[in-house]
Amino acid sequence: MTNHEEAATVRPLTLAWVRRHLAAGERIVGAEALLGGATAEMRRLTIGTRGGGIRHLVLRSFVDPTRQGPAEDLLHREADALTTLTGTGTGTGVSAPGLVAVDPAAAHCEYPSLLMTHLPGRAVLADEGLETRLPLLARQLVAVHAVRPAVRPREYVALTTADTVVTPEGADAAAWAAAIDLLRAPAPRYEGRFLHRDFQPGNVLFDLPPDDRAGAASAAGAAGARITGVVDWAAASWGPADLDVAHCSTNLALLHGPAWGLRFTEAYQEAGGLLAGTADERLYWQVRVPLAFSEEVQWVAQPWQEAGRTELTTRVVTERLDAYLTSLMDAPG
Incomplete structure (x- = not known):
C-alpha cells in the first residue's frame, strides 16, 4: 500500500x-x-x-x-x-x-x-469538441465579469511595456512594430469589472463521463458538455473585461490556431459580454496580451506539452503567436 x-x-x-x-x-x-x-x-x-x-x-x-x-x-x-x-x-x-x-x-x-x-471535472486542451466548448467558455467568462465583490480586488497590473516586447525571429516586423506602438499610448479609460486574469482552457474544468477518461476530447465535445468550475484565482483583479477576453483569446489562438482567438471575442459578445466602445480601444487590449506572451513563449507552451499537446513546441507556438497578432492588426475595425 x-x-x-x-x-x-x-x-x-x-x-x-x-x-x-x-x-x-x-x-x-x-x-x-x-x-x-x-x-x-x-x-x-x-x-x-x-x-x-x-x-x-x-x-x-x-x-x-x-x-x-x-x-x-x-x-x-x-x-x-x-x-x-x-x-x-x-x-x-x-x-x-x-x-x-x-x-x-x-x-x-x-x-x-x-x-x-477539490472540484470535479478536468481541463480539456484538445482540438476536438472546441466548437461546443467555445460558447460555454464565453458564457462562463461573462458570469465572472458579472460578479460584484463586496471588497473590490486590487487594480490589474500590466507588466509588459513597449520596451520589453520580444519580436519573434521571422515575424511580421511591420505588424509587430505597429502593435508595440499602441502600448506607448496611455491605456484607454474603461469600466471596471471583476477579472480572473488567467481565464483560459487550462483553468476551466469540464465534466467527463467516467467511462471516457481516456477520450477526454470527444467527451468534452459532446452535446451534454458543461463547465464544473473555474480554478486558479491567484491573479484576480479589477479592470477592463477586454483584458480577460484578450487573455483567453490568445490562449485559444496558440492552442488551437489563430482563428479561434478571433472567434472567442465574437462568442463573448454574443453571450452578452460588453467590450470597449471603439475599435481602437478594443485593439489596444487585444494586442496587449499577445505582446506580453512574446516574452515567455517557452513558459506558456510547457504545461500544454506536459498535458499531452507535445506538438505545441516553442516554434509552433511562436508561429501561431505571430499569425494571431498579425490577424489582429489586419482585422477591420
Missing part, C-alpha cells in the same frame, strides 16, 4: 498544517501531483473521513518566485476571490473551490500555501 508514501511527498511542516485543518477523525491517505500548475506546485490530497469514505482537497504551494508578483500577495488575492465566489447566497453563476486555509507568509508551511476544496 503506497498511501503513506504518497502523503509523505507533501513536506513535513505543510503536512502538519493540513492535518490541523481537517475535521475530527479525518486523515490524509494519499497525495498526487496535478499537472498544469505553471506558477505553483499543485497536489490533490485524498482525505479519509470519519465514516470510512473519502474526499479530496487541493494544496497549492508557491515554491519558486513568480512573474505575477510576491506569492504572499497572490495567495491573499486568491483567498479573497474564493471567499467572494463561494460566499453564502452570492449567486454568481461561477463555481470555484472553497477556501479551507491559507498561509500566505509561510508562517506554518515550508512555502506560502493555500488549501482548498
